[in-house]
Structure formats: structure tokens, C-alpha cells
Amino acid sequence: MNDEDIIRVYPVIDDEPEKIYEKLESRVFVFEELSENKLVPPGVGDMVLYEELDLLRQNVIALARKYGFGDINHNVGNSLKLKFDKELGSLIYEKMKITPSVAATLPMWQFLNLQLLPDVVFWRWGNSKEHFYSERRNYLGTQWWRYYLFSDSEESLKIYSKLNDAEIAELYERSGSRGLPEHIFEISKWFAQLSRNILIKNEREMFRSVIKRYNAELGFRNYFSLDENDKFSIFKNCFDDTAGLK
Template sequence: MKRNLNWPRLDLSSAENLMLELSDTSGPAPSFDLSKMAFTGVGDRVQQRDIEDVRNAIVELAEKRGFVLRHGFQQDPPASQDDLLQFDSDVFQVFHDLTPMTWSEAGSKEIWSWFSLVLLPDVTHWRWRFGSGSKSKGYRGIDWTPERWIGQDLTRHSWARHWWRTVQFKNDPRLAEGLREGEFNQITERSASIGTNPDLIVILTEELKSAFDEYRGDVPARDLIRDVAARFTREMSYLDDTLFDDSVLRAWSRRLINDSIAAYDPDSGAREFEG
């Protein structure tokens, strides 16, 4: 196992200034320079070879899905949505191991701003420039969602979300395969409820996938996930899920899935989902 490292931090003011450089075909240049970066005072600092390894690994994954390094921010033709989603899946498999750090370190918003705006700005641009399908004219333009670049919401940030999803799915990482971004978001971005309990995330995902197989075509997957997640959020306001064992979490998940299916299609009650 790799030792945990301290990673560079990019303060909010500097991050916002770099965001202003974004346009459809340009952005801040990638940099390996650590001399002006801030670090925490305790632990081993990341070295240039470490960040080079991270960038090279991510660029290699992106190139397999249509990114052309020499084109920088001027990628043409655009990547397909399927390629971008597969890139997300590829990154999810390796990113946590590429970037060893403590939970405390990974909770720093400034670290993730550095990843997206200093180490990987061209890849981040490629991921969202074509994924959004918009014609943004810059940070103050139409669609450069700040949360994807600046570490404001770590469940939505381009790179932080992969790191923390690995933690959330640590009990069974294979379950994350096949979930689309919007489906991921409904489960893992509810950081004040479902997203804090890896056991619940795994069990709920297992039960949802079973429900998808049984009701395929009857209930849209994203609608079902959204409704189930909302029901969990309401009930978790007065229930402590950390006191429940796996059998209770599974029964709870099935009940709320059945409630959601019945609300979407009242005729489905005759064939209640049993997992």
C-alpha cells in the first residue's frame, strides 16, 4: 500500500482567477510546478514524480476515449457521451490508488481545485466541454459549472467525486460499474444522508439493480433512484441508519423501492419487488 501524501492546495481566489481563463478552446496551462503551492505542515509532501505519474495515468485513460494530448483545449472531433461515461468508469477504478491521502486531506476543497485547474485542466475541460453539450464562453458564461472545477462540493467535483465514491463503494466496488453519472449522483451526492454510509450505499445499489432487472422498461431507472433517494432522505431525518445491521438496511431498501414503484405505477402492486 502506498503511503499517504500531502497534496498541493490552490486557494479560492487563485482558483477563481484560473477559471476566468476558460473558454470553448482555451484554459490554464497544466503545470507540475510545486514551488509556489501551499501544503499542510504535517506528513510527506507529494513530489514532482508523483504528480507526473497521476497526470500521465489520467491522460492515458482519456486518450483511450478520444482525448488528443497535443490538441490541448482544442479537441476535435468532440468525444461521445458513451466515451465520456466510460472514461469516468476507468478513472473510478484507479484514481483512489493513484492519489493516496488521508480522509482529512481528501476533505480539503483546495486540493481538488489544484487537481482540476493546475494538474489536469485540459482533461477536465475535455470531460465537461463535450459532456455538457453547451457553447460556453467562459467561467461567467453558460455552462462552466464551478463545482466541477473548484472544490466547493466534493460530491460533484470532477476528481474528488471519484476518490470519495471509492470510499463509499469500498465494500463492493464492482457495484459501481454500470451506474451512469446521474444515477451515481442521486445516491452518492446526498452527502448528508445516504452518502455517509458505505453499507447502505452498497445494499441500496444491489437492490436497485435487482429492481431494474425486474421492472426494466416499466419504471425509468433515474426516476426510480431519485424517488427512492428522496424517501430515504426524509426517513433518515428521524432514523439513525448506523444502528441497523445489513438485514435491516436491505429490508428498508426494498420497502422504499416498492413504495416508489407503486407510486410510479399503481398497477405494479400485484408483483411486489422482493429482491
């Protein structure tokens, strides 16, 4: 097996994230060089080398600079921020070489946000604590998972590229996917398809309502016994009911 084929694990934090955040805040979120002999390994797996961490940081910094990172006179608009988020997700997904089980390790993402790339997280979100260490919104972990959930095919990635941040938030945080295969992708694909030719007054509220109703319907069924046509039929009924098309 080549080194490139080895599934990596990453360091974790060895302290309360709140305490690390306070120290970070006191130095205005300036990055401090990592000390190789102070990296805390997780319980199992092949931990990345110090040089790999340094390269990951360099790659992320190079991408961020294209969007104005480090330039105090450059104001990044919301559309560019979303574009950066998506490119960042793609970058770390490709470079980190981790599995979903490894990606479920919150202390690893806390290490990346609080110690490896705190200046980038601060540039993107300011001193928002939840984007540094919370379970649901820590920045790097969120972008990895968002990309991963749409990475199965070119079709799903094409749909992902067109979603705005509000739609992604609804899917990622409130879809109740529970890891079900194709679930998030199908919701986004079918909603786009069905809403194409009708006028929706409040699309975000409609999107949220359809997701809620669809997941409630799935709660009465065995998801894995349904083929795509079955699921689409259920989804369409939920969409039509919500839109008042029945």
C-alpha cells in the same frame, strides 16, 4: 515504512479559485508547467514530491488519450465518457494514496483541477466552472469519491460498473449518505434487485423517490442498530410503496 506506504497530501491553491479560473480561461485552458518552488503545501502531512505530481499527470493523460484526448477529430460519446470517468476514478484512487480525510480537502482538488490537469477537465466538461472548483461537482474529487464509495468489495465495484451517470448522480449527490458505511452500495444493490422483474415507467424518478423515502425512514432510526436484513426490509417497504405494489 516504505515510501509506498506513506499517506500523501497534495498541494492546495493559494488564491481565489475564481481568479485562477479566469487566468486559465484566458489561456484557453492550456496546461502550464508547475513550478516546484511555488507549490503551496497544506497545513500538515507529507506532501507529494514534484516528480510524483508529474507522474500522476502523465498517468491521467495516458488514460485520457485512449479516449481521444488531444485528437480534435475524435468525438467521445456519452457511454465512453462515463467509462473514462470510472477508469479515472479508479486510477487516481490507486495512485494518489490519500485518506478520506485528505480527500475532503476542497483546495487540494481545486489545485488538481485548475493547475495540474486543467486541459483534461476542459476536454471532458468544457468551460464549466463548477467542474473545476465547486464543492459538489469538481471533476477529479467527484471521481475519487464515487470510486471510493464502491471500493469495499468486488461485489460493490461490479454494481458500480453497471450504474449510469444519472444513477450515480442520484446516489452521490442526493443519497444523504453522510458517510454511513454500506449505505450507497446497499441502495444501488437493492434497487437493482427489486426493479429487475417489474416495469418502471420513469426509472430515474423512481430511483430518486425511493432514495428520498428510504432516507426519511432512516431519520427515525439509529442506523448503527440496524443489521442488513432490517435495512433491506425498510428499503423494500419504501420501494413497494413508491411503485404502488402494496
